[in-house]
Amino acid sequence: MSTSDIRVRFAPSPTGFLHVGGLRTALYNHLFARHHGGRTILRIEDTDRSRYVEGAVENLLDTLEWAGITFDEGPRNGGPYGPYIQSERTELYRQHVDQLLAEGKAYRCFCTPEDLERSRNRQIEAKQDASYDRTCRSLSESEIREKLESDCSFTVRLKVPLLGTMQFTDLVRGEISVAYEVIDDQVLLKSDGFPTYHLANVVDDHHMRVTHVIRGEEWLPSTPKHLLLYDCFGWDAPQFAHLPLLLNQDRSKLSKRQGDVAVEDYRAKGYLPEALINFVALLGWNPGDDRELFTLHDLERDFTLDRVSKAGAVFDIDKLQWFNAQYVRSLPAETLVNICQPWLAEAGIDTADTARCISITTLLSSYLSLPSDIAPLLRPFSSSPIIIDDAESRDILDSEISRQVLRDFLAKAKAPGEWTAPAIKAMISDIQKESGIKGKALFGPIRIALTGAPHGPDLGTTAEILGRDMCIARAAAQLS
Ligand code: GLU
Numbered sequence: 001m002s003t004s005d006i007r008v009r010f011a012p013s014p015t016g017f018l019h020v021g022g023l024r025t026a027l028y029n030h031l032f033a034r035h036h037g038g039r040t041i042l043r044i045e046d047t048d049r050s051r052y053v054e055g056a057v058e059n060l061l062d063t064l065e066w067a068g069i070t071f072d073e074g075p076r077n078g079g080p081y082g083p084y085i086q087s088e089r090t091e092l093y094r095q096h097v098d099q100l101l102a103e104g105k106a107y108r109c110f111c112t113p114e115d116l117e118r119s120r121n122r123q124i125e126a127k128q129d130a131s132y133d134r135t136c137r138s139l140s141e142s143e144i145r146e147k148l149e150s151d152c153s154f155t156v157r158l159k160v161p162l163l164g165t166m167q168f169t170d171l172v173r174g175e176i177s178v179a180y181e182v183i184d185d186q187v188l189l190k191s192d193g194f195p196t197y198h199l200a201n202v203v204d205d206h207h208m209r210v211t212h213v214i215r216g217e218e219w220l221p222s223t224p225k226h227l228l229l230y231d232c233f234g235w236d237a238p239q240f241a242h243l244p245l246l247l248n249q250d251r252s253k254l255s256k257r258q259g260d261v262a263v264e265d266y267r268a269k270g271y272l273p274e275a276l277i278n279f280v281a282l283l284g285w286n287p288g289d290d291r292e293l294f295t296l297h298d299l300e301r302d303f304t305l306d307r308v309s310k311a312g313a314v315f316d317i318d319k320l321q322w323f324n325a326q327y328v329r330s331l332p333a334e335t336l337v338n339i340c341q342p343w344l345a346e347a348g349i350d351t352a353d354t355a356r357c358i359s360i361t362t363l364l365s366s367y368l369s370l371p372s373d374i375a376p377l378l379r380p381f382s383s384s385p386i387i388i389d390d391a392e393s394r395d396i397l398d399s400e401i402s403r404q405v406l407r408d409f410l411a412k413a414k415a416p417g418e419w420t421a422p423a424i425k426a427m428i429s430d431i432q433k434e435s436g437i438k439g440k441a442l443f444g445p446i447r448i449a450l451t452g453a454p455h456g457p458d459l460g461t462t463a464e465i466l467g468r469d470m471c472i473a474r475a476a477a478q479l480s
Contacts, residue, residue: 028243097156
């Protein structure tokens with residue numbers, strides 16, 4: 001195969017939101033295709049009408065675009081093998097079901113939900129695995145005709161071989177073999193005339209010329225059924241790669257109960273798409289060395305399926321925060337100001353003064369994992385008076401030695417001279433030289449008086465941004 005023949009698809013069901021596992025599947029498909037010069041398809045699998053959620057498709061597409069993943073073919077931009085929404089392709093599935101029926105590879109099942117329930121209960125009582133008991137597989141032509149004439153509703157099921165084993169190679173999991181006897185006679189067409197996932201998925205992967213199916217491990221049990229269908233239609237099957245499960249910290253399957261699973265929740269919390277992509281890329285794939293920071297472009301260059309592991313990948317939120325902090329810190333100053341705009345405004349900082357806002361956010365950027373972390377750090381920069389209410393800080397300020405430091409600071413601040421971070425630092429070291437007070441005893445009271453807190457970013461830069469007048473006013477307020 002020449003590399004440009006590679007075609008992959010991301011085939012989500014629009015059930016409401018994009019799961020982080022879905023984002024990883026979309027990303028790996030994207031990376032595999034870009035690495036090999038292939039094409040990507042987005043296909044919406046919406047044949048389960050009972051799970052349909054209004055607006056879910058748009059939300060899904062927007063979220064993927066936000067994350068930087070776009071597709072060569074799909075519902076938004078079309079393509080040569082559309083439509084790319086399964087509910088618009090039902091006629092095609094019906095034709096294929098008719099073909100299988102005509103060739104005796106599938107059969108109509110007239111069992112009612114109550115019949116199926118009864119049979120299932122019998123199997124459970126007999127401690128057998130619950131699967132379809134194949135009652136309708138042996139109906140005669142005349143029995144079938146009779147039921148059709150009396151308008152009985154039916155599903156269509158695949159005639160799975162009763163004996164033998166199916167073998168295939170998964171690009172991640174290696175050789176897999178499954179005995180036919182454990183495979184149910186799968187429903188292909190439901191009684192509402194809509195195909196099941198299995199049929200529509202295979203028909204579309206074939207007609208959309210998909211060469212590689214890269215999807216989550218939860219679909220591995222479906223693969224033998226899909227391969228059987230390829231066989232029944234006489235089609236070449238694509239290659240399969242099943243991605244490892246995403247796990248909670250306690251190694252259970254990633255679930256909403258232990259944290260957010262929707263990409264949009266991370267977006268709303270202020271995670272940057274670059275950070276989320278970098279983090280998700282490493283959930284199941286590794287570059288083979290100790291590099292951790294990857295742009296999408298780096299990933300496209302380096303990603304190969306042979307470095308995808310079989311073992312489940314733990315979704316470690318602390319690690320995601322670490323990635324986010326790296327990306328927040330490397331944002332251009334103007335971008336960070338834009339992102340932090342709501343919190344700057346809320347803190348009463350003049351957002352029209354771009355230069356000052358840039359100085360503030362640049363100073364604070366190394367303290368941020370999420371942009372919202374900036375809120376409490378902005379307090380010293382608002383024009384409201386500083387309120388010092390913690391006992392420890394009050395005790396420090398009330399000591400005689402601190403009052404002397406503040407008096408010296410005030411005198412020097414009022415004297416003419418530059419008001420820049422280096423000048424302010426030089427001023428503080430002059431106080432040290434003249435008074436012999438140093439370390440915490442020197443810096444503590446100045447910092448607390450100016451910012452209200454005993455710890456914080458570089459004091460000289462903070463005082464420069466606050467400006468001489470505000471520093472004088474705040475130091476004086478503690479001496480009055
Ligand atoms: N529609 C399935 C899903 O929601 C697609 C599975 C597959 O990729 O085959 O994940």
